[in-house]
Protein backbone atom coordinates (compact mmCIF):
# COMPACT_ATOMS: atom_id res chain seq x y z
CA UNK A 1 0.00 0.00 0.00
CA UNK A 2 1.25 3.44 -0.88
CA UNK A 3 0.52 6.06 1.73
CA UNK A 4 1.64 9.51 2.58
CA UNK A 5 1.71 11.36 5.84
CA UNK A 6 3.60 14.16 7.46
CA UNK A 7 6.14 13.40 10.12
CA UNK A 8 7.47 16.40 12.01
CA UNK A 9 6.20 18.59 9.14
CA UNK A 10 7.97 16.59 6.44
CA UNK A 11 5.88 14.68 3.88
CA UNK A 12 6.77 11.00 3.71
CA UNK A 13 5.51 8.73 0.93
CA UNK A 14 5.99 5.04 1.59
CA UNK A 15 5.09 1.73 0.08
CA UNK A 16 4.38 -0.36 3.13
CA UNK A 17 2.33 -3.27 4.39
CA UNK A 18 -0.77 -1.51 5.83
CA UNK A 19 -0.88 -3.33 9.16
CA UNK A 20 2.74 -2.62 10.03
CA UNK A 21 2.82 -0.92 13.44
CA UNK A 22 3.59 2.78 13.17
CA UNK A 23 6.49 2.41 15.62
CA UNK A 24 8.24 0.01 13.22
CA UNK A 25 7.75 2.35 10.28
CA UNK A 26 9.10 5.30 12.26
CA UNK A 27 12.13 3.45 13.56
CA UNK A 28 12.98 1.06 10.72
CA UNK A 29 11.89 2.95 7.61
CA UNK A 30 12.32 6.57 8.65
CA UNK A 31 15.21 6.19 11.12
CA UNK A 32 13.28 8.14 13.76
CA UNK A 33 14.43 6.15 16.76
CA UNK A 34 13.36 8.61 19.47
CA UNK A 35 10.09 6.80 20.18
CA UNK A 36 11.06 3.58 21.92
CA UNK A 37 9.69 0.12 21.45
CA UNK A 38 9.22 -1.25 24.96
CA UNK A 39 6.45 -3.70 25.77
CA UNK A 40 4.89 -3.58 22.25
CA UNK A 41 1.77 -4.57 24.16
CA UNK A 42 -0.23 -1.46 24.96
CA UNK A 43 1.26 -1.08 28.44
CA UNK A 44 4.33 1.10 28.81
CA UNK A 45 3.88 4.26 26.70
CA UNK A 46 7.53 4.37 25.63
CA UNK A 47 6.34 4.45 22.01
CA UNK A 48 4.04 7.48 22.46
CA UNK A 49 3.84 9.86 19.50
CA UNK A 50 1.20 12.39 18.48
CA UNK A 51 -1.15 11.72 15.58
CA UNK A 52 -3.05 14.87 14.68
CA UNK A 53 -2.00 16.22 18.11
CA UNK A 54 -3.46 13.25 20.00
CA UNK A 55 -1.04 10.99 21.94
CA UNK A 56 -1.14 7.37 20.78
CA UNK A 57 0.86 4.24 21.43
CA UNK A 58 2.67 3.86 18.13
CA UNK A 59 3.04 0.12 18.72
CA UNK A 60 -0.75 -0.21 18.55
CA UNK A 61 -1.46 1.91 15.48
CA UNK A 62 -1.34 0.23 12.08
CA UNK A 63 0.42 2.57 9.71
CA UNK A 64 -2.58 2.63 7.35
CA UNK A 65 -4.39 4.65 10.01
CA UNK A 66 -2.00 7.57 9.66
CA UNK A 67 -2.53 8.00 5.92
CA UNK A 68 -2.85 11.76 5.36
CA UNK A 69 -2.29 12.42 9.07
CA UNK A 70 0.28 14.57 10.88
CA UNK A 71 2.60 12.55 13.08
CA UNK A 72 4.86 14.19 15.60
CA UNK A 73 7.73 12.41 17.31
CA UNK A 74 10.20 13.54 19.92
CA UNK A 75 12.60 14.49 17.09
CA UNK A 76 10.09 17.19 16.12
CA UNK A 77 10.07 18.90 19.50
CA UNK A 78 12.62 21.39 18.30
CA UNK A 79 13.58 22.58 14.83
CA UNK A 80 17.23 22.91 15.89
CA UNK A 81 18.79 19.52 16.62
CA UNK A 82 21.56 21.27 18.57
CA UNK A 83 19.18 22.78 21.11
CA UNK A 84 16.80 21.28 23.61
CA UNK A 85 13.11 22.20 23.58
CA UNK A 86 11.87 23.85 26.80
CA UNK A 87 10.24 20.64 28.03
CA UNK A 88 13.46 18.69 27.44
CA UNK A 89 15.50 21.35 29.18
CA UNK A 90 13.17 21.32 32.16
CA UNK A 91 13.42 17.54 32.61
CA UNK A 92 17.19 17.64 32.25
CA UNK A 93 17.61 20.50 34.75
CA UNK A 94 15.31 18.88 37.29
CA UNK A 95 17.12 15.56 37.04
CA UNK A 96 13.79 14.08 35.97
CA UNK A 97 15.36 11.36 33.85
CA UNK A 98 17.05 8.14 34.82
CA UNK A 99 17.78 5.64 32.08
CA UNK A 100 15.80 7.84 29.67
CA UNK A 101 13.83 5.01 28.12
CA UNK A 102 10.44 6.51 28.99
CA UNK A 103 11.48 10.11 28.40
CA UNK A 104 10.48 10.54 24.71
CA UNK A 105 6.99 9.27 25.48
CA UNK A 106 6.69 11.50 28.54
CA UNK A 107 7.76 14.51 26.48
CA UNK A 108 5.09 13.84 23.86
CA UNK A 109 2.46 13.68 26.59
CA UNK A 110 3.73 17.01 27.94
CA UNK A 111 3.58 18.54 24.47
CA UNK A 112 0.04 17.26 23.85
CA UNK A 113 -1.18 18.70 27.12
CA UNK A 114 0.56 22.00 26.56
CA UNK A 115 -1.08 22.34 23.14
CA UNK A 116 -4.46 21.45 24.56
CA UNK A 117 -4.33 23.68 27.60
CA UNK A 118 -1.87 26.48 28.35
CA UNK A 119 -1.72 26.03 32.14
CA UNK A 120 -2.70 22.53 33.17
CA UNK A 121 -2.85 21.53 36.80
CA UNK A 122 -0.97 18.60 38.35
CA UNK A 123 -4.02 16.35 38.26
CA UNK A 124 -4.54 16.82 34.53
CA UNK A 125 -0.90 16.12 33.86
CA UNK A 126 -0.82 13.06 36.13
CA UNK A 127 -3.96 11.74 34.47
CA UNK A 128 -2.48 12.06 30.99
CA UNK A 129 0.85 10.60 32.10
CA UNK A 130 -0.86 7.64 33.72
CA UNK A 131 -0.39 5.49 30.62
CA UNK A 132 3.36 6.08 30.58
CA UNK A 133 5.50 3.99 32.89
CA UNK A 134 8.81 5.01 34.40
CA UNK A 135 10.95 2.64 36.39
CA UNK A 136 13.52 5.20 37.48
CA UNK A 137 12.16 8.52 38.66
CA UNK A 138 9.04 8.01 40.75
CA UNK A 139 7.20 10.45 38.43
CA UNK A 140 7.13 13.44 40.80
CA UNK A 141 10.19 15.13 39.32
CA UNK A 142 8.74 14.71 35.83
CA UNK A 143 5.41 16.23 36.84
CA UNK A 144 7.01 19.16 38.67
CA UNK A 145 9.46 19.93 35.86
CA UNK A 146 6.74 19.89 33.22
CA UNK A 147 4.38 22.03 35.27
CA UNK A 148 7.07 24.65 35.73
CA UNK A 149 7.46 24.99 31.97
CA UNK A 150 3.72 25.22 31.49
CA UNK A 151 3.17 27.96 34.07
Ligand code: FES
Nearest residue numbers: 038039040044059
Ligand atom coordinates in the same frame (compact mmCIF):
# COMPACT_ATOMS: atom_id res chain seq x y z
S1 FES B 1 5.89 -0.11 23.35
FE1 FES B 1 3.94 0.71 22.91
S2 FES B 1 2.89 0.70 24.79
FE2 FES B 1 4.81 -0.21 25.25
Ligand code: FES
Nearest residue numbers: 098099134135136
Ligand atom coordinates in the same frame (compact mmCIF):
# COMPACT_ATOMS: atom_id res chain seq x y z
S1 FES C 1 13.86 7.31 33.22
FE1 FES C 1 14.15 5.14 33.19
S2 FES C 1 12.17 4.41 32.78
FE2 FES C 1 11.85 6.50 33.09
